[in-house]
Amino acid sequence: MQQGVRITELFSEEEEYLGKTVKVQGWVRTKRDSKAGISFIELNDGSCLRNLQIIAEHEESDYREVLDKLTTGSSIGVEGKVSPSPGKGQSIELHATKIEPYGWADPATYPLQKKRHSFEFLRQIAHLRSRTNTMGAVTRVRNRLSYAIHQFFQERGFHYIQTPIITASDCEGAGDIFRVTTLNPTNIKPGESENIYEQDFFGRPTYLTVSGQLQAEIYALSLGKVYTFGPTFRAENSNTSRHLAEFWMVEPEMAFYDLQDNLQLAEAFTKTIIAMCLEDCAEDMDFFARFMQPSLRENLEQIVNSSFEIVTYTEAIDLLKKSTEAFTFPVEWGSDLQAEHERYLTEKVFQKPASIIDFPRAIKPFYMRVNDDTKTVAAMDVLMPGIGEIIGGSQREERLDVLLEQMQLKGISVEDYRWYVELREFGTAPHSGFGLGFERLVQFITGLGNIREAIPFPRTPGHADF
């Protein structure tokens, strides 16, 4: 069928299109009939936030009948002439000569009417919510950020690798994980449970991955610089505005990078992709500033132009202890920083992004590199004002003897991680990496209150719809 011009193209090349006859295709957002015998149709095709105004004359016999049935949500193709618009808020409009209806939307039952719906309600109709301004804008911003991530790493010689989703290792015992099985739990007979996994697809217990880091290390120690960008999972029973059971992670991993190199990369990465998004999604970002957070653009621009503060965990504890703030959680060397502490540091003390490094060895995973003081590890958390941690990373322990000691201390089975240990036996090299939760980033950049709006189909306890 004849492809129409996309509305974003019409707007961005107005001069080019003015006076020409074009076809557009999309969904009716609103229709308003004037007494003068004209209908004003706001048409959206998802290519941008803005609607194209269609001017349809009631006397036009070619589409008079169509016009009567057109309501919010209908899908149409329109041919017409691109003309200067006298209306405010738009420079061009389309004078329809032909309207082809594709699909109606009965106003008695179509759930998306011209009013603001709550996000809770919209989540229940996730098959229609991408037709709203907010979710359309989220989708475009999410798309731009996804591609920016690839552009950033590709331009720097990183190789994109896809690490496995199904894994037999329960990865550093990172909280609750999902099992993957072909066994039918309603069909297990008593007494079968002993050797039950022999009948399972992989012949052993398998899980959904919580991180691609350990496998990415394999590729860093052969290809040099790699990154993953894929789904990861947590079966935590957390019903908060910041947790998803299924979310996407970006995990770069680099040979011959120490913690300082890692910090620099994380900063350049964050700033570059935010800047790309601000530049290329200006209209959508203005929308979020208007409806979510007035200072959104300003805050993000400040991040792009700042240089991130770097402090050690020990220095951070000192700063917190000196403060007069009334924290709910006690501040003590050896305890993890709480959200309130992180926010105090970025929002009150530094007033910009800050990376905390060199955390106590006891509170961090076995693979982080032990510092010379033997009490801390070369970890880093990158904190943003307003949202807290968005990046966690470390230099990895590349020394065989120290890794084995760490595994023993933390109770990690050398047998289960034989291959990981062997990476230190054969051609080991200093290397580092970090992870960024993609939906947290989307939430941060759009100012959305709940992370469930930052992903097309959120999975949370009790919810796996669509």
Add this chain to the structure above:
Amino acid sequence: MQQGVRITELFSEEEEYLGKTVKVQGWVRTKRDSKAGISFIELNDGSCLRNLQIIAEHEESDYREVLDKLTTGSSIGVEGKVSPSPGKGQSIELHATKIEPYGWADPATYPLQKKRHSFEFLRQIAHLRSRTNTMGAVTRVRNRLSYAIHQFFQERGFHYIQTPIITASDCEGAGDIFRVTTLNPTNIKPGESENIYEQDFFGRPTYLTVSGQLQAEIYALSLGKVYTFGPTFRAENSNTSRHLAEFWMVEPEMAFYDLQDNLQLAEAFTKTIIAMCLEDCAEDMDFFARFMQPSLRENLEQIVNSSFEIVTYTEAIDLLKKSTEAFTFPVEWGSDLQAEHERYLTEKVFQKPASIIDFPRAIKPFYMRVNDDTKTVAAMDVLMPGIGEIIGGSQREERLDVLLEQMQLKGISVEDYRWYVELREFGTAPHSGFGLGFERLVQFITGLGNIREAIPFPRTPGHADF
């Protein structure tokens, strides 16, 4: 730490680097000692297939001791002067002034020695196999193709969407699927099985997705043009060289596209990403031609320069019936085409890629658009000489009444797919899409005999290692 120059950069900007002192970092592939007191070290850093030759003089006191311990697999940093190479097969070499050892590799235990290992063996050491020429080349080609996929769609105004991995729908009953659960199958008491899912994470049975298509349709019918690129799963007990239990799929989905538009997009897509790979991975592709398939480059170039044949299923059946070939499977209107039929058509009849369209309604899924003859649907299979089907797609049924009729015929529950039906009730529009199995494409382009080499960590029955 000081970052070295990557070897691919040295080679691609030889003129620039000649005579300069640089640092490189990587893994020793081989070391050969001459009687004249010189060691020749082949260093690889994963940035390209080629090794950099390091010239190390035994008399150089700075690294004499290091040199003795350097063996295949060791990781080192080398500083030296880029010099013209008198040796054949390379234009430059590095005269070492300093060698910094990062990690040794005991030749008595390091599994990757300088000889050809079988792919079966390499799969067992998947943590080291990316250090081989073949797996390094696969990784770079896979990376280039991944990025080419994003570039192709982004340049055409498509939005990348991430469809869910965990799903409550068993998607058109597509064969065997994996269950996702937090229930422990060894810990289910008799009598509990009745309402067992009430205790499960999502409160209902959930599975790993077999396709993002149905969810992508949601976004096509709001954003216009979208694509997914993510992992999908099949729990089929297939131990073949073409099947994986976990593989990545690309699934574009476009509103206002009919089958002809869909065919054109699939052809442009295939040709563009193959051309990008041939151009940017020339060295790796030459390697595959040399060791996998001598005619590889020629075949791929022919595909890039061909225009794909388009025939209906009915025409294809006629061609097969007319042939004198002795097929194992009978040729009959109404049966699916077998691999031998597909290969005969592309390799003998057309001698180029061919798209078969308009398949019998009875052998295709419920969502494909019913043609006017009511006997066929607007399906398409894109076949490649040598490998068969790499793309499957269709125009989707956008008419509510026909969709409901199809669902009834195929025994699909309207209740389970309520939201999918509603997309046809509210603002439905003609739309189309297709799916491409990414590892099949990688296998096809590299000429690899087994798909298990086309992915970093293959998952197959009984295998979920690493």
